Amino acid sequence: ETGVTQSPTHLIKTRGQQVTLRCSSQSGHNTVSWYQQALGQGPQFIFQYYREEENGRGNFPPRFSGLQFPNYSSELNVNALELDDSALYLCASSLGWAGSGRGYEQYFGPGTRLTVT
Amino acid sequence: DAKTTQPTSMDCAEGRAANLPCNHSTISGNEYVYWYRQIHSQGPQYIIHGLKNNETNEMASLIITEDRKSSTLILPHATLRDTAVYYCIVRGNAGNMLTFGGGTRLMVKP
Numbered sequence: 001e002t003g004v005t006q007s008p009t010h011l012i013k014t015r016g017q018q019v020t021l022r023c024s025s026q027s028g029h030n031t032v033s034w035y036q037q038a039l040g041q042g043p044q045f046i047f048q049y050y051r052e053e054e055n056g057r058g059n060f061p062p063r064f065s066g067l068q069f070p071n072y073s074s075e076l077n078v079n080a081l082e083l084d085d086s087a088l089y090l091c092a093s094s095l096g097w098a099g100s101g102r103g104y105e106q107y108f109g110p111g112t113r114l115t116v117t
Numbered sequence: 118d119a120k121t122t123q124p125t126s127m128d129c130a131e132g133r134a135a136n137l138p139c140n141h142s143t144i145s146g147n148e149y150v151y152w153y154r155q156i157h158s159q160g161p162q163y164i165i166h167g168l169k170n171n172e173t174n175e176m177a178s179l180i181i182t183e184d185r186k187s188s189t190l191i192l193p194h195a196t197l198r199d200t201a202v203y204y205c206i207v208r209g210n211a212g213n214m215l216t217f218g219g220g221t222r223l224m225v226k227p
Contacts, residue, residue, distance in 0.1 A: 004160075033214065033215075035215075035217075041219075042204060042217030042218055042219060042220060043161065043215070043217045044217070045214035045215065045216070048214065056214060058214060090160050090161070092160075092161075092215075105151070105163040105166060106163065106215060107163060108160030108161045108162065108163075109160050110159060110160050111159075111160050
């Protein structure tokens, strides 16, 4: 069983640029969630994708967008990068989502550390 | 989702049991209690979750009080590798996200 993988591991971008981060979900998982973790803080929910559709969004502006592909892998795109976007971006996969009526666990990848200068 | 309260930090001697408390006094009937931990520079790791009954797996035990207003995560024999930030999260069926608070920084000492 393959765990959640993310690429790249580290990335340095300049303010105003665009970035794409990638996530491969754990085998058999159909739901992917993205989180942003600033230094010294807990992860903050960005959005979730279930079967290629956005299935919930946190308090992030529209310049944060995503995709989920038929194989359930996912991308996070951030346009017009700002200095405050510097953070660890985490992807988590799960089988099902909260509305499925039972508790479920999310499995996290190692994250992509984005630095905006 | 119900808010949780955890101590900021705790120490534990290696080989002893680590008992991490969590208060969630506003929890509602359909909300689960989840525990995750995050070792430095890694993604959060799922530990355990429960609704009403106590739960045990290969990593830990989760004790939920009868009124469900608090819970305790127990690591029975803490090792140095258990040093991490431990997050207690309460989430119901309506929410899709995990809401992380500040967590408890557990330091296991030799």
